[in-house]
Amino acid sequence: SLCYGLVAGSILQFFVVFLVMRKKGYRYRLSVSYKDKKLRKAFALSAYPALGNLATFGVQVVQNFLCSFLSPGSLSALRYATRIVDVFSALFAGGIVTVILPIASAQVANNDVTGLGSTMRRGLKLLLMITLPLSVWLLVMNKTLIAVAFERMRFTASDTMIVGNIVMLMTPYIFLSRFLGLQEAPFFGSSEPKLPLMNNIVLAVLNILFSVIFYFPLGVYGVAISRSISYAISAAFMALLMIRRFGVFGFSQLRYDITKIFISTLIMAAALVLVQAAIPVVDGTEFTWRLYAFLTPSAAGVLLFIVAIITLKLVDLSDIRKLLGRN
Secondary structure (H helix, E strand, O other), X not given: OHHHHHHHHHHHXXXXXXXXXXXXXXXXXXXXXXXXXXXXXXXXXXXXXXXXXXXXXXXXHHHHHHHOOOOOOHHHHHHHHHHHHHHHHHHHHHHHHHHHHHHHXXXXXXXXXXXXXXXXXXXXXXXXXXXHXXXXXXXXXXXXXXXXXXXXXXXXXXXXXXXXXXXXXHOHHHHHHHHHHHHHHHHHHOOOOHHHHHHHHHHHHXXXXXXXXXXXXXXXXXXXXXXXXXXXXXXXXXXXXXXXXXXXXXXXXXXXXXXXXXXXXXXXXXXXXXXXXXXXXXXXXXXXXXXXXXXXXXXXXXXXXXXXXXXXXXXXXXXXXXXXXXX
């Protein structure tokens, strides 16, 4: 049923995109000609991201191989945790890089270095404002989230503990992976995918190397740690490549905004911890109570975070009104 659902969802997605593109005026016809220069260039450029994805797949194969020697359930726990972190990273932060790419492409094409720097700074600010509170929320609420989502039948409380611990170790990936993608945007915008590919290969090598190093003393937790460390090093390496190619984008100008984001996140974290501590522990098999224990601290934390960023003027109320379509 999961396989059928995946195929059905892919077909539905195709038709939704097709209809939207058609509404925008695009028309498709069958063509077997490959003489178009832009098409050939697109094929050539797409080879680099494909090789980068292949390197990522190779990392998963090695990690799966290592975890297959551990106690039963270790590999499943790693994949559960990886999927949770990936979903939160893509769902809440992935859109920022997607939006930045065409803007950065136009600015690189027009040699607008000043505009590109401003775009990158706005992208980093948005990225921090989303990923930092999201990461802290996941650090505090991960086990409650996992219990609500999976803890039933053969998925026990001990499984929740293991998956939750792995999620905690992988949480830095949420920001680091999207920060890495943000730094790659100018290179893709200038049709220079070789440097991002080189960085992806470095990332894959580091991930495999640290997985092997930490595997023997820490087991599945070592594999989780290796992901965060390798992305941290890779993001720093990409920053050096970006500075050498495009110059300094003035990220230091964001120090006051970053301080405000940290303060807002700390307020949210305090609310999460205090409300969670005030909820009495009951029988873990009661789904309704687990859901209540998950939603109540989350709602309190998110509400206080929103109040904090508005109070500290990280978000302009006039922009919110425009977003809602009000004058």
